Amino acid sequence: MSDKNDDDAPPSSPTAGSASTENAGTDGKSPTSVDSPSVSPAPGATASTSSKLKSNSLKVDILLKPAGDAPIMKKKKWTVDRTKKISWVSDFIKKYIKSEASESLFLYVNQAFAPSPDTDIGSIFDCFGSDGKLVLHYCRTQAWG
Amino acid sequence: MINFRSLWFQVNITRGGRLTMADDREILREIWEGKVPVCFQLAQEEVYTGEQPDPFFLLVPRLSYFPLVTDKVLRHMMKHVDPEHHGEMWLEFDGQPLKWHYPIGVLFDLYGMSTDLPWKLTVHFQNFPEEELLRCSSKEVVQSHFISVVKEADALKHRGQVINSMQKKDHSTLWAGFMNDKFDQFWSVNKRLMENSGEKAFMFVPFRIYRADQIPVQKLFKPCADSGESLTLRHLLKTAVPELMETDALISSRVLIQGIEPPLDTPVCWLSEHLSYPDNFLHICLMPRVEVES
Numbered sequence: 001m002s003d004k005n006d007d008d009a010p011p012s013s014p015t016a017g018s019a020s021t022e023n024a025g026t027d028g029k030s031p032t033s034v035d036s037p038s039v040s041p042a043p044g045a046t047a048s049t050s051s052k053l054k055s056n057s058l059k060v061d062i063l064l065k066p067a068g069d070a071p072i073m074k075k076k077k078w079t080v081d082r083t084k085k086i087s088w089v090s091d092f093i094k095k096y097i098k099s100e101a102s103e104s105l106f107l108y109v110n111q112a113f114a115p116s117p118d119t120d121i122g123s124i125f126d127c128f129g130s131d132g133k134l135v136l137h138y139c140r141t142q143a144w145g
Numbered sequence: 146m147i148n149f150r151s152l153w154f155q156v157n158i159t160r161g162g163r164l165t166m167a168d169d170r171e172i173l174r175e176i177w178e179g180k181v182p183v184c185f186q187l188a189q190e191e192v193y194t195g196e197q198p199d200p201f202f203l204l205v206p207r208l209s210y211f212p213l214v215t216d217k218v219l220r221h222m223m224k225h226v227d228p229e230h231h232g233e234m235w236l237e238f239d240g241q242p243l244k245w246h247y248p249i250g251v252l253f254d255l256y257g258m259s260t261d262l263p264w265k266l267t268v269h270f271q272n273f274p275e276e277e278l279l280r281c282s283s284k285e286v287v288q289s290h291f292i293s294v295v296k297e298a299d300a301l302k303h304r305g306q307v308i309n310s311m312q313k314k315d316h317s318t319l320w321a322g323f324m325n326d327k328f329d330q331f332w333s334v335n336k337r338l339m340e341n342s343g344e345k346a347f348m349f350v351p352f353r354i355y356r357a358d359q360i361p362v363q364k365l366f367k368p369c370a371d372s373g374e375s376l377t378l379r380h381l382l383k384t385a386v387p388e389l390m391e392t393d394a395l396i397s398s399r400v401l402i403q404g405i406e407p408p409l410d411t412p413v414c415w416l417s418e419h420l421s422y423p424d425n426f427l428h429i430c431l432m433p434r435v436e437v438e439s
Contacts, residue, residue: 083360112305113296114289116246117279123363127301127349142289 058082060125061132064093067108067139071097077133082122086115093138108137108144172419176403177328179207181253182263185218188237191271193227202263206326207250207403208423210291211236211243212281213324222268231270235278238266242274245281246290247355248422254401254430255355288320291424295319298351298425299338301365307337307345323423331423338425339418350417352427354385362386368414378416379409389431399432 059079066072073096080089090105099105108114109128125134137143185201192198201221205214219234236243238256243266247255257264273280281287295316299308315334322331341347347368354362364385369375378400383390389398399406402420413427421427 109297110300110305112300112309113293115293115297116290118244120360123361126364 060121060129060134062089062121062125062134062136064089065135065137067111067137067143068141070105070139073097080121082120082125084121085117086119086121086124087117089121089136090117090138099140103140106139106142108139109134111137112144114142114144169419173332174328176420177206177208179250179403180204181207181249181257184263184265185215185222185236185268186265187222187225188267188269188271191226191231191269194225196225198222198225205249207248207253208323209249210247210287211245211249211252212287213284214249218268222270226270232273233270233280233282235269235273236266237269238264241357242277244278245287246279248424248428250403250422251355251428251430254404254432255357258399258401258404258430258432284324288324291320291323292316294424294426295338298421301349301351302338302347302425303340303345304348307340311337335423335425339421341414341418347414347417350381350413350427351421351425352381352385352413352417352429354382354429354431356431366413368412368417375412375414377410377412378407381413382409386431397434399430399434401430401432402427 059081062078062080064073064076064078073093086107090107091101093099093107094101094103094105106114109124115124121134128134181204183203183205185203187198189197198221201218203214203218205211215234215236222234223231235245238252239260241256243252243256253264296305296308299305311334318330319334321327322329322334349365350368352363352366362385366381366384367376382400400409402416403422407416407420417427
């Protein structure tokens with residue numbers, strides 16, 4: 001268990017190097033490693049705008065919580081690229097909880113609505129994140145609405 | 146659409162001129178009745194019967210979603226494809242697969258605005274572009290997407306309090322009204338979601354900005370400044386797509402909502418109440434301005 005560590009430390013560093021964590025895009029790197037390969041500033045961004053971007057602004061913290069009978073994830077807090085889609089997070093959770101790829105998994109924001117799978121995490125974070133993180137509930141059946 | 150344009154300029158909303166309830170309703174009606182003429186054609190390489198089937202013409206509501214209006218197209222085209230090798234139907238325009246979960250009007254504003262009418266779409270049953278499109282196995286999938294977006298909108302406007310105070314049957318009434326083109330039935334419920342005064346004043350305006358080949362932009366935007374001043378479409382664009390305002394890009398862009406270009410001084414609240422889609426979001430398309438305007 002590395003919960004204590006996860007809760008205090010700035011998120012991002014996975015403890016166990018399993019195959020699934022490798023996939024989490026940003027994990028494995030310390031929060032200060034800026035040279036994220038999978039994201040690039042918007043084309044046309046001027047030097048001044050990109051220098052304004054703080055190193056971590058291309059990534060956001062998400063907190064994954066189970067609902068219904070979904071298994072708990074040992075590590076709940078992850079740092080992901082803003083450009084990652086909801087479907088990507090859902091696939092990631094499935095792998096982590098060793099759920100079949102064919103099984104359905106629903107992700108909810110505010111315990112209220114399920115964003116469409118092609119929504120980018122960055123937008124949801126901007127609108128529904130609080131205290132610097134975005135809470136997502138996952139469950140195997142439709143829980144809310 | 147033409148009618149709406151003239152109506153738009155008749156009602157002088159840019160200077161905050163007050164509209165009567167009747168005017169408001171007329172605008173909501175015009176929006177509700179907006180339609181796009183579409184010509185559906187089976188992809189040449191998927192014709193199995195040796196003969197290209199006739200194209201299928203439909204006048205489809207801007208506010209609807211393709212899976213809700215293409216049953217007849219499906220039945221017509223299915224007779225001409227390989228019965229052994231076909232999957233879910235999907236649509237494409239000029240190489241661009243069309244996302245069923247965007248309202249038709251958004252897809253048209255984004256991709257079809259500068260083409261000749263009817264809008265010529267290609268129907269496919271093979272090679273489903275998994276990377277770009279979501280699956281849609283039934284109308285229930287559309288319904289649950291729709292209700293989810295309505296909930297998201299209310300989370301932004303009223304912290305979800307209005308939608309949560311509703312009963313399941315209200316959700317069903319809303320959906321049935323939308324799906325069966327029953328304006329009054331839909332608005333009997335939607336007016337509560339559009340409540341915008343006193344304690345129910347919008348906290349944030351639900352909006353998404355679309356540009357071809359980019360992921361949509363969605364951010365928090367308050368309809369009023371702290372001073373109480375109503376914020377306008379120009380303010381919204383400045384907040385959501387600042388890069389557009391820094392250069393002269395805005396001059397070369399068209400800002401389309403429901404197929405029209407509202408003046409940038411229009412209060413965002415007014416837009417949200419009148420030009421939102423039934424999912425309660427204001428869907429804004431930014432298009433490069435084409436030179437050939439007449």
